[in-house]
Every structure is written in structure tokens, then in C-alpha cells.
Amino acid sequence: MTILIGAPGSGKGTIAQKVQAALGVKHVSTGAILRAAVSNGTEAGKQAQGYIDRGELVPDAAMANLIGELLDQQPRGAHLLLDGYPRTIAQAELLVGITDKYGIDNVRVVCIELSEDVILKRLGGRRSCPQCGASFHVTTYAPKVEGICDHCGAKLVARPDDQPETIRHRLEIYEEKTAPLIDWYRSRGQLVCVDAQEGSAAVARKIIAMLSAD
Ligand code: AP5
Numbered sequence: 001m002t003i004l005i006g007a008p009g010s011g012k013g014t015i016a017q018k019v020q021a022a023l024g025v026k027h028v029s030t031g032a033i034l035r036a037a038v039s040n041g042t043e044a045g046k047q048a049q050g051y052i053d054r055g056e057l058v059p060d061a062a063m064a065n066l067i068g069e070l071l072d073q074q075p076r077g078a079h080l081l082l083d084g085y086p087r088t089i090a091q092a093e094l095l096v097g098i099t100d101k102y103g104i105d106n107v108r109v110v111c112i113e114l115s116e117d118v119i120l121k122r123l124g125g126r127r128s129c130p131q132c133g134a135s136f137h138v139t140t141y142a143p144k145v146e147g148i149c150d151h152c153g154a155k156l157v158a159r160p161d162d163q164p165e166t167i168r169h170r171l172e173i174y175e176e177k178t179a180p181l182i183d184w185y186r187s188r189g190q191l192v193c194v195d196a197q198e199g200s201a202a203v204a205r206k207i208i209a210m211l212s213a214d
Contacts, residue, residue, distance in 0.1 A: 001104050002211060003082045005181055006112030008170040009123035011196050011203060013135050015112065016083045018204035023079070023211060028070065030084040032133045034058060039130065055161050055169040057177060060090045067091075071098055087178045092185075109185040110207055111193040116171060118197065123167050127156035141200065 002025065004012045013029055020027040034052060037045030044066065051058045067085055074080060086092040099107055114122075125138040127147070131154035136143045143150050161170065185191040192210060196203045 001080045001082065001099065001107045003086070003107065003109045003185075004084075004112060005109060005178065005185075006196070007114065007116075007119055007174045007178075008167065009119040009126070010112040010114040011122070011200055012083045012112060013133075014141070014200045015196075015204045015207060016081050017134075018200065019081060019207055019211065022204070022208045025079040025081045025211075026074070027081045027083060028085075029133070030063065030066065030082075030087075033066065033070070035133070053160055053166075055166040056173060057087055060088055060094075063087075063091060064094055067095070068098065071102065076102075086181065089180060089184055092181055107190060108192070108211070109190045110210070111182050111185075111191055112196045112203075113193055114196040119171070120167065123162050124164070126159065126162055128159050129154050130157055 002019075004016060006012050013032070016027040016029065019025060031052075034045070034048045038049045038052065039045070044062065047062060048058045057063075063085070071080075086095050099105070122137060122140070125140070127136045127138060127143075128134070129136075129149035129152060132149060132152040134149055134151050135141075136149075136156060143156065147156050148154070149156055161167075182191065182193075194203060194206050194210075
């Protein structure tokens with residue numbers, strides 16, 4: 001199992017898609033799963049929507065149910081690439097229990113580092129596909145046809161939580177609740193960090209090389 005940790009907009013989803021295509025690992029994004037639950041109007045989605053729209057974390061208890069069910073559905077031995085989970089120390093502790101239960105002992109954590117000014121530019125120009133979840137950027141990662149998803153042809157939108165005030169709040173929550181996981185995993189000898197200033201193909205290549213070397 002590989003875990004991607006990084007601030008909102010650091011490129012976790014974009015990189016995970018490339019790593020999945022190159023290595024055949026399974027990209028699991030809790031943000032994408034929650035957004036799908038919201039758009040499908042499920043009970044879990046209704047409970048999560050306010051938190052997502054405000055840029056806050058969905059409570060750990062609700063996430064515990066989601067991640068437990070999700071991992072139960074995965075085939076034994078699948079290499080999962082977790083994007084967006086864990087996001088708190090409590091979630092990381094729960095995940096240790098789950099990986100122990102499934103006998104998963106090779107857990108690597110990749111921390112994606114990016115300065116806040118670049119993050120603000122990336123999120124300001126992000127356009128997302130509400131249908132398949134693909135993510136684009138108006139200048140650095142533009143779709144072939146403006147405003148249209150390359151993969152499924154749906155109309156691209158700015159995510160509701162990509163408004164400037166909400167982005168700032170998400171960054172504060174990241175510093176307060178998620179960034180402490182970096183030292184938590186470093187102290188366990190599981191952490192490697194990658195600078196994400198370069199283009200997404202170059203950043204993904206570094207991670208693919210790292211994961212392939214094991
Ligand atoms: P989630 O969807 O996980 O949001 P996030 O962590 O804020 O991350 P983002 O999806 O915004 O960014 P990203 O790092 O994937 O960047 P991207 O690749 O798109 O979660 C959403 C919400 O769900 C949370 O706020 C919370 O409410 C809830 N939630 C989810 N998990 C939870 C959990 N475990 N516990 C509690 N609540 C949870 O890239 C951004 C832009 O930059 C794109 O436009 C892209 O094209 C561009 N880009 C990417 N890489 C590069 C590059 N190298 N060079 C140039 N441009 C690039």
C-alpha cells in the first residue's frame with residue numbers, strides 16, 4: 001500500500017492517475033468517493049456535503065465506516081494508492097489496525113511538497129469533471145477541447161470548494177490536522193518526500209521510479 005500525503009492542490013490526484021496507469025496500482029481517492037456520494041444523494045453524501053463545501057474534514061467516525069467498507073471490497077493482494085486518507089492522526093492509527101487485519105506490512109508514505117503560492121495558482125485554475133472526476137488546469141493541463149473532459153466528454157466545472165476563501169480554510173485545516181502526519185510517519189521510517197514544483201509527468205516519474213525500485 002502506498003499513501004499520498006500533500007496539501008490541497010499539491011497534485012495528489014493528478015499524480016495518482018499517472019502512477020495507476022504506469023504501475024497498475026489502484027488509485028483510491030476518498031475525496032472523489034465522497035463527491036460521488038454527494039452527487040448520488042446517498043445518506044453518507046448528505047452527511048459529508050456541508051463539511052466538504054466548508055472546506056472542513058468529514059468527521060473521523062464517518063470516514064472510518066467509509067474506509068472500512070472500501071478496503072473490505074478490494075481484492076486480496078491489490079496494491080492500493082491511497083489519496084486523501086489518512087488525514088488525521090486518529091485516521092492513521094485506525095489504518096494501522098486495518099492493515100494489520102489484512103496482513104499488509106509494506107506501507108509506504110509519499111509526501112508531496114509544494115509552496116502555498118503555487119498551490120493557490122493551481123487550484124485557482126483547476127477544472128474538474130463532475131462525471132469521471134478527472135482534473136485539468138486552464139493553462140498547465142488544459143483539456144484538448146476547452147471546457148470539455150478528455151476522458152468522458154462531460155462539461156468541466158470549478159469545484160465548489162475551490163473558491164478562494166474555502167481554499168484558504170482547507171490549507172489551514174491541512175496545516176493543523178494533516179501536516180502532523182508527516183512527522184508521525186517519518187518517525188516510523190515510512191516517509192519519503194517529493195518536490196512537486198515540476199510538471200506532473202516529471203513528478204509522477206520520480207514516484208514511479210521510487211515505487212518500482214522496491
Ligand atoms: P480531496 O478531493 O482529497 O481534496 P484535497 O486534498 O483538498 O486535494 P485536491 O483534490 O484539492 O488536490 P490534489 O492534491 O488532488 O491536486 P490535483 O491533482 O487536483 O478532498 C475533498 C474534501 O473531501 C476534503 O476537503 C474533505 O472535506 C473531504 N475528505 C476527503 N478525504 C477525507 C478524509 N480522509 N477525512 C476527512 N475528510 C475527507 O491538482 C490541482 C491542480 O493542479 C489541477 O488543476 C492539476 O491539473 C494541476 N497540477 C497538478 N500537478 C501539477 C504539476 N505538477 N504541474 C502543474 N500543474 C499541476
